[in-house]
Amino acid sequence: MLTYPTALGNSVRPSERHYRPLDAVHTTDSEDGAGSLDRLMHFSGIVVSYARNAEIFGEDEAAESLYKVISGTACTYKILSDGRRQIGEFYLPGECFGLEYTSKHSYSAEAITDAEILVVKKSAVMALAGRDPAVTRRLLTLTAIELARVQDRILLLSKTAQERVVGFLLEMARRMPTDNAIDLPMLRQDIADYLGLTIETVSRTLKTLKNHAAIDVSTRHVVLRNRLTLSRMNG
Amino acid sequence: MLTYPTALGNSVRPSERHYRPLDAVHTTDSEDGAGSLDRLMHFSGIVVSYARNAEIFGEDEAAESLYKVISGTACTYKILSDGRRQIGEFYLPGECFGLEYTSKHSYSAEAITDAEILVVKKSAVMALAGRDPAVTRRLLTLTAIELARVQDRILLLSKTAQERVVGFLLEMARRMPTDNAIDLPMLRQDIADYLGLTIETVSRTLKTLKNHAAIDVSTRHVVLRNRLTLSRMNG
DNA sequence: CGGTCTTTTGAAGTGCTTCAAAATACGTGG
């Protein structure tokens, strides 16, 4: 897998795809500290542009920062000893990752499209958290949301190939601004590595769904045609 | 599956198995609020005894309490529409569960052996957290640890049956007080539902490991004979 | 000791993977 050079610094280079405008991100003040944390991130963070396939951080590196996707898509992953790659999660614009509380990262992260990522030192976040309890509460909320999401993935991974693919599509549709249309930022191989399937199985399953008139699918675009059918297929 | 009657109240009925003495639990004061939270739980919580297979809470019930295992073993689980059960996690003495930040539980919990569970109202925890920021930090730490554990499970579930069983045994050994001897509190069916396998595959895989002199295994007891072999089998 | 629950074992079936290759999409230089 090629690794493209990484552009560092506060540059604001246009990226390939924008899924959600930044101003759609939740920035209002609330008792869970969303406002304070969000303001801190945008104030003390720097925007870093990553080319497609560029590594954002590596496993076992010091975990010093929090990350928020501005544009493009990132993912976390681990390489197993047999060479297979398991993708932990995809991160779309507005979503945060790097919420680990160990000193080293336990997985790697990379940009799967050209992407702009807001990078904030954890030390800055922790300093603010010391002054503003709402920030700690916000971090707790974000971590709990991530936990719930990962627990859902465990359910997904215990299902059949068709249920996994359907679950993936429904989840992506939920997280995208458009209702039934999905612009897939990732390759079939990424989907396969996310769902614990092979690329061939993903391809064949999408075709089956298309043949059952449940979806329309082209290389990078999916339209959910029949949510009722899909929900029934979702186990 | 039978559901046994649940004994409610502050009773202290002896339970089947004790894996770790309570005083081995981390109770020292520290900057992450472990001490404050722990004292609160033991001060304002009540100990409830559950018989084997008794439900501790059900999916969609209001999530009003935090739980800490005193003795015995509990697990969280979800029933899929096809009737299969996916176990989310096992909880051994000293471990906490119910760390959800939604108003309703998104999974069920039950005692898989007779068990004593310390039950604490979230409202009490949150009240303390409002006065003592260290408690919120402690909750954040506990949630982050749970998150890391679930992320590891995702890796486990993307592996072969043998790797899953080996990973399960190594993980259980790590969490038990004894080094290489494991007293399994759960049935083969529970292990199967945890690993996303069938009971037959679990049984056959344990036999294979035994035949390779990697473990000794009887119904409820496992001894890790050769950790090097096991580690190599762990993917 | 008898009944029930649990685990093991065997044999056949199947869903996903693997291997191989064709078809299609994509990016780039001419």
Add this chain to the structure above:
DNA sequence: CCACGTATTTTGAAGCACTTCAAAAGACCG
């Protein structure tokens, strides 16, 4: 803007790991 080379996706056929179904063996409890 087209043509070419590369990357990605699709399709086909065979293999295999795990499941399913069935039944025997063993463990547990009153």
